[in-house]
Amino acid sequence: MSHNGPRFVARKRRGATRGVATAAATRPKSTPYSNPAPSTSNAEAPSTSTVEAPSTSSQMKNLSTVRFADYAAKGLISQDILKGIPFEFCTPVQAETLDAILTGSDVLAQAKTGTGKTLAFLVPIIERLSRDHSPNGDVSALILSPTRELAQQIASEAGMLLRGAGLQSRLGLQVFVGGTNINRDINAIKGRCDIVVATPGRLIDLIEQHNLRSRLRSPQCFVLDEADRLLDSGFKAELEKIIAALPPRATAPRQTLFFSATFPASVQKIARLSLLPTHKHVSTLTAEDVATHEHVDQYFGVVPMRDLYPTVAGTLAKWVSEDPKMKVIIFTNTARTAGMLAEVLENIPLNIPIYATHSRLSQPKREKSMAEFRKTVSAVLVSSDVTARGIDIPDITHVLQVGLPSNVEQYVHRLGRTARAGKGGSGTLLLADFEHFWMTSKGVSELGMKPLPMTPEVLQVSLWRDHMDKAFTFMSDKTKCQSYSAWLGYYKGSLRNLRMTPEQIVQTANTYAREVLRFQRVNGAGKWVAPGLLKRTIGKMGLRGVPGLNAVDVLDYDE
Numbered sequence: 001m002s003h004n005g006p007r008f009v010a011r012k013r014r015g016a017t018r019g020v021a022t023a024a025a026t027r028p029k030s031t032p033y034s035n036p037a038p039s040t041s042n043a044e045a046p047s048t049s050t051v052e053a054p055s056t057s058s059q060m061k062n063l064s065t066v067r068f069a070d071y072a073a074k075g076l077i078s079q080d081i082l083k084g085i086p087f088e089f090c091t092p093v094q095a096e097t098l099d100a101i102l103t104g105s106d107v108l109a110q111a112k113t114g115t116g117k118t119l120a121f122l123v124p125i126i127e128r129l130s131r132d133h134s135p136n137g138d139v140s141a142l143i144l145s146p147t148r149e150l151a152q153q154i155a156s157e158a159g160m161l162l163r164g165a166g167l168q169s170r171l172g173l174q175v176f177v178g179g180t181n182i183n184r185d186i187n188a189i190k191g192r193c194d195i196v197v198a199t200p201g202r203l204i205d206l207i208e209q210h211n212l213r214s215r216l217r218s219p220q221c222f223v224l225d226e227a228d229r230l231l232d233s234g235f236k237a238e239l240e241k242i243i244a245a246l247p248p249r250a251t252a253p254r255q256t257l258f259f260s261a262t263f264p265a266s267v268q269k270i271a272r273l274s275l276l277p278t279h280k281h282v283s284t285l286t287a288e289d290v291a292t293h294e295h296v297d298q299y300f301g302v303v304p305m306r307d308l309y310p311t312v313a314g315t316l317a318k319w320v321s322e323d324p325k326m327k328v329i330i331f332t333n334t335a336r337t338a339g340m341l342a343e344v345l346e347n348i349p350l351n352i353p354i355y356a357t358h359s360r361l362s363q364p365k366r367e368k369s370m371a372e373f374r375k376t377v378s379a380v381l382v383s384s385d386v387t388a389r390g391i392d393i394p395d396i397t398h399v400l401q402v403g404l405p406s407n408v409e410q411y412v413h414r415l416g417r418t419a420r421a422g423k424g425g426s427g428t429l430l431l432a433d434f435e436h437f438w439m440t441s442k443g444v445s446e447l448g449m450k451p452l453p454m455t456p457e458v459l460q461v462s463l464w465r466d467h468m469d470k471a472f473t474f475m476s477d478k479t480k481c482q483s484y485s486a487w488l489g490y491y492k493g494s495l496r497n498l499r500m501t502p503e504q505i506v507q508t509a510n511t512y513a514r515e516v517l518r519f520q521r522v523n524g525a526g527k528w529v530a531p532g533l534l535k536r537t538i539g540k541m542g543l544r545g546v547p548g549l550n551a552v553d554v555l556d557y558d559e
């Protein structure tokens with residue numbers, strides 16, 4: 001396929017009635033969040049209709065007409081808890097779930113990214129614990145998150161509510177995530193653990209090796225945030241171990257809450273089986289809705305492999321020139337690619353701070369990078385999927401996804417890092433030409449993606465390609481080889497979707513090494529050789545014997 005640049009295949013969004021709907025009714029197309037006109041009386045049952053009202057940029061939009069004060073007026077939450085909530089009106093998902101969670105029902109809640117799901121479960125949990133919790137500080141609420149960053153963010157919101165309610169000395173809040181000092185956690189287990197927010201791996205370590213099991217005798221509430229991610233096969237074994245450490249629900253009843261913006265069919269069955277038959281299912285999405293936002297513009301472009309990163313650079317440069325407060329998260333498919341791309345972007349004249357976070361960095365480095373990025377007005381964060389879900393960083397103006405997302409749900413969650421709390425934002429997906437099939441995958445055409453409006457000339461792709469030629473000469477072969485190996489490992493897993501043979505994916509990987517990584521090694525005969533791959537790595541990838549690979553016993557990287 002020969003291309004002169006991004007190929008556009010405009011797709012029309014189905015005539016979806018976009019809007020925020022309660023389980024009861026589908027409302028007319030909604031405008032972005034706006035504080036509604038005051039409700040007529042507190043005495044009425046809280047209604048959840050969305051009304052349009054003049055919105056201001058500082059206000060979250062599409063709120064419900066239900067006030068948190070309505071719950072306090074009815075004695076459902078205490079005045080102390082109300083003091084800890086920094087908002088007046090509930091979002092639709094909060095208004096739809098608060099009653100059920102306060103009364104101890106199981107809940108499965110689906111609501112778009114950035115619409116307040118965290119407080120939807122934290123407010124009622126803390127209210128219930130303020131009234132009834134274990135006298136010796138055993139775990140009453142166990143909240144699981146698929147990523148460390150999200151667990152820390154949930155804990156920070158819980159801390160805000162506890163402090164606001166003056167409960168921080170009565171209820172112990174602990175956050176247990178991998179990559180941090182486990183001795184601190186072991187010590188924390190001896191104290192009050194009323195609320196525990198954790199990632200599965202660290203929690204299991206503490207249960208199996210450090211006596212946390214003894215503090216899990218009577219949890220009142222078990223929460224899976226980003227539940228579809230935690231319920232998918234990747235976490236199955238860990239989740240089973242955690243549930244096995246909890247007392248059986250028959251003898252020790254507990255509430256279970258599942259929250260996410262997406263619930264693909266593949267996890268819906270297990271989700272329902274894990275909840276009581278009496279559970280409440282809440283969705284603020286209409287039947288036609290997709291989980292992405294009506295107020296986030298989505299673009300895509302398909303480019304020749306060698307222009308993929310120069311197009312990234314040109315797009316960033318264009319955004320910087322248009323908006324001094326431009327703040328971007330770039331998602332890549334592997335940690336190694338995130339690190340490599342951040343290094344390249346730092347070495348070309350973009351004149352904007354570049355940060356990186358991914359699973360190959362130490363936890364302190366990940367936290368430092370995120371903290372710096374959060375407080376910088378205009379910056380770029382290059383990230384693997386450790387920040388794809390739940391992470392709430394105000395004022396992300398753009399999400400740029402580079403390469404084939406693992407599935408539509410992950411695309412939606414990544415996109416959801418922008419356009420939060422009713423604000424606007426844009427999402428751009430850049431694919432290399434061999435990935436173009438994804439645009440015709442199931443569930444993608446409904447997303448309403450539009451053609452990338454900038455041409456290669458506008459993006460000065462050839463100029464940025466020249467800058468990258470120079471930047472890659474400073475990159476070590478070690479970084480290139482690691483990126484090549486990670487690239488091959490990722491795409492080998494997508495062979496069926498790519499409709500490619502192992503031979504073709506190896507050839508494409510070698511094109512990636514030559515044209516993108518500028519990997520220049522040659523053999524004694526002066527012939528280009530691919531980056532070396534350990535034989536056992538090739539075996540694990542199921543590519544043994546595939547022509548084009550450079551199988552070695554030892555990796556002889558230069559640093």
Ligand SMILES: Nc1ncnc2c1ncn2[C@@H]1O[C@H](COP(=O)(O)OP(=O)(O)OP(=O)(O)O)[C@@H](O)[C@H]1O
Pocket residue numbers: 060063087088089090091094111112113114115116117118119260261389390391392416417420421
């Ligand atoms: N009632 C409210 N009024 C205004 N803003 C709110 C309200 N509730 C939450 N927010 C804010 O909205 C933003 C998004 O909230 P949150 O991170 O909980 O969204 P989410 O639905 O969990 O998103 P994701 O699906 O990405 O995890 C946060 O900045 C939060 O402080």
